[in-house]
Amino acid sequence: MYMTIKSILTGRNGGKRGRFLIALGLTLDFLCGGCAHRPEVSEKPDAAAVNTPTDYSDAGNWLNAPAEGKAAYIDNKPADVFYLYPTCHFTEGDVCPASDEDMRREARYLREAHFGIFEEANVYAPFYRQLSIGYVQDLMEKDPSEFLSVLAEIPVTDAINAFNWYLEHYNKGRPVIFASHSQGSAVMQGLLIWIRRNRPELLQRIVAAYLIGIPALDEFFEASGLPFATGAADTGVIISYNTELPATEFNPFSSSARGHVINPINWKTDETPAAREESLGSRLRYGYSAPVTVPSFADARLNLERGTVVTTADIKSGDFWPPGVLHRYDYDLFYYNLQKNVGDRIAAWFAARGTKN
Numbered sequence: 001m002y003m004t005i006k007s008i009l010t011g012r013n014g015g016k017r018g019r020f021l022i023a024l025g026l027t028l029d030f031l032c033g034g035c036a037h038r039p040e041v042s043e044k045p046d047a048a049a050v051n052t053p054t055d056y057s058d059a060g061n062w063l064n065a066p067a068e069g070k071a072a073y074i075d076n077k078p079a080d081v082f083y084l085y086p087t088c089h090f091t092e093g094d095v096c097p098a099s100d101e102d103m104r105r106e107a108r109y110l111r112e113a114h115f116g117i118f119e120e121a122n123v124y125a126p127f128y129r130q131l132s133i134g135y136v137q138d139l140m141e142k143d144p145s146e147f148l149s150v151l152a153e154i155p156v157t158d159a160i161n162a163f164n165w166y167l168e169h170y171n172k173g174r175p176v177i178f179a180s181h182s183q184g185s186a187v188m189q190g191l192l193i194w195i196r197r198n199r200p201e202l203l204q205r206i207v208a209a210y211l212i213g214i215p216a217l218d219e220f221f222e223a224s225g226l227p228f229a230t231g232a233a234d235t236g237v238i239i240s241y242n243t244e245l246p247a248t249e250f251n252p253f254s255s256s257a258r259g260h261v262i263n264p265i266n267w268k269t270d271e272t273p274a275a276r277e278e279s280l281g282s283r284l285r286y287g288y289s290a291p292v293t294v295p296s297f298a299d300a301r302l303n304l305e306r307g308t309v310v311t312t313a314d315i316k317s318g319d320f321w322p323p324g325v326l327h328r329y330d331y332d333l334f335y336y337n338l339q340k341n342v343g344d345r346i347a348a349w350f351a352a353r354g355t356k357n
Contacts, residue, residue, distance in 0.1 A: 053158060054128060054162070061099075061127050062125065062126055063083075063104070063108065064083070064115065064123050064125040065125070065166070075170065077122045078175075079121045079177060079346045080123075080177065081176070081178075081179050082176055082178050083118075083178075084125070084128065084184030085107045085111075086185075086213065087133060088103045088110070088130065089130040090102070090106070091103075095129060096130045096131075098126075098129050113285050113331075114331050117338045117339045118342055122170075126158065126162035128155055128158035129158050131154065156187055156194070163191060173205075177206075177209070177345070178208075178210065179212075180213075181212050181331060182327065184213075185212060185213050185214045186214055188211055189214075196225040203225055203236065207235050207236070208236070209237070209238050210239045211238055212240055212330050212331065213327060214240070214242075215253065215257045215259025216228060216238050216259040216261075226238050228262070228269075229269075231268075234348070235348050240261065241263075243308065243310075243311060243327070244308050244310055244311075244326055245312070245324040246324075248323065249324070251322065254307045258307035259307045264309065264338060265298075265300045266300075271302045271303070272301070274300045275299050276313075279295075280336035280339075280340060282294045282313070282333050282335055284333075291332070293336075299311055311326070313333060
């Protein structure tokens with residue numbers, strides 16, 4: 001399986017240009033831009049973390065899924081969400097095992113912050129092995145193809161194993177939404193390419209894939225068999241964007257590659273602005289306190305030259321990112337528009353098949 005995944009991620013013919021273009025879509029290179037400091041990394045990740053795929057038959061390895069003996073989670077919604085969280089590994093070590101409690105704590109916080117967006121679906125989210133930001137940057141500086149090998153061997157392998165377990169034990173034939181952010185979106189791209197190559201029949205059950213926080217490139221659309229969204233209710237499509245303030249000079253999420261982008265308020269792919277009055281509201285995180293709902297907080301317009309969503313919302317990027325880069329708030333700023341859009345796309349998927357959700 002590893003060689004199959006690796007060959008998929010590095011391009012069909014293994015050519016240098018193909019590897020580089022796919023790497024731009026998958027790489028976390030842009031995750032590392034503007035970091036306050038880069039942690040020291042070793043030459044190789046911990047062998048145990050690399051060589052021990054996560055066991056998804058263990059209910060404890062799921063951030064969100066039905067657990068044996070627990071009746072609190074009832075999968076009674078008409079569609080599912082398969083979710084991969086962003087980078088939650090900020091402690092020492094190149095590779096973080098799925099059992100790492102610090103990573104799990106960060107992931108649980110994001111669950112409480114974001115899963116309400118998917119209230120019309122059953123949400124399934126595995127804990128998965130992650131790469132540290134410093135290790136990714138180290139690999140990218142040496143050889144992007146080596147980064148792709150490690151990505152395939154570690155987090156993408158976990159995502160595939162989790163997805164296969166989910167299909168066999170949880171899904172029950174329901175349509176699926178894929179959702180992710182940042183490193184999770186890079187890993188999700190690898191999973192979707194694997195699905196196209198190994199389980200192409202599942203493409204018809206994809207409602208949409210919200211791969212937010214990395215560039216979405218033409219090469220990925222070709223490899224995954226999924227086109228980019230063109231409106232608010234098309235299905236079987238990719239949704240992606242990266243958010244910034246006006247006059248942002250350096251954005252690591254658009255400097256390496258300019259991806260396709262859609263406005264998460266008016267769902268247009270041109271530069272038609274969406275006023276803050278059109279926003280259904282934001283749900284903002286400040287530190288680890290409970291998120292705060294703020295109505296009509298964010299406006300949005302596309303900058304197609306940069307491949308970004310620009311907002312004039314009164315918010316700062318934070319110490320970790322370059323000035324103006326709102327990566328942390330990609331979901332938060334457009335929370336309730338995303339929530340409505342998830343419901344709209346589920347309804348559209350069922351309507352196209354002559355059924356009701």
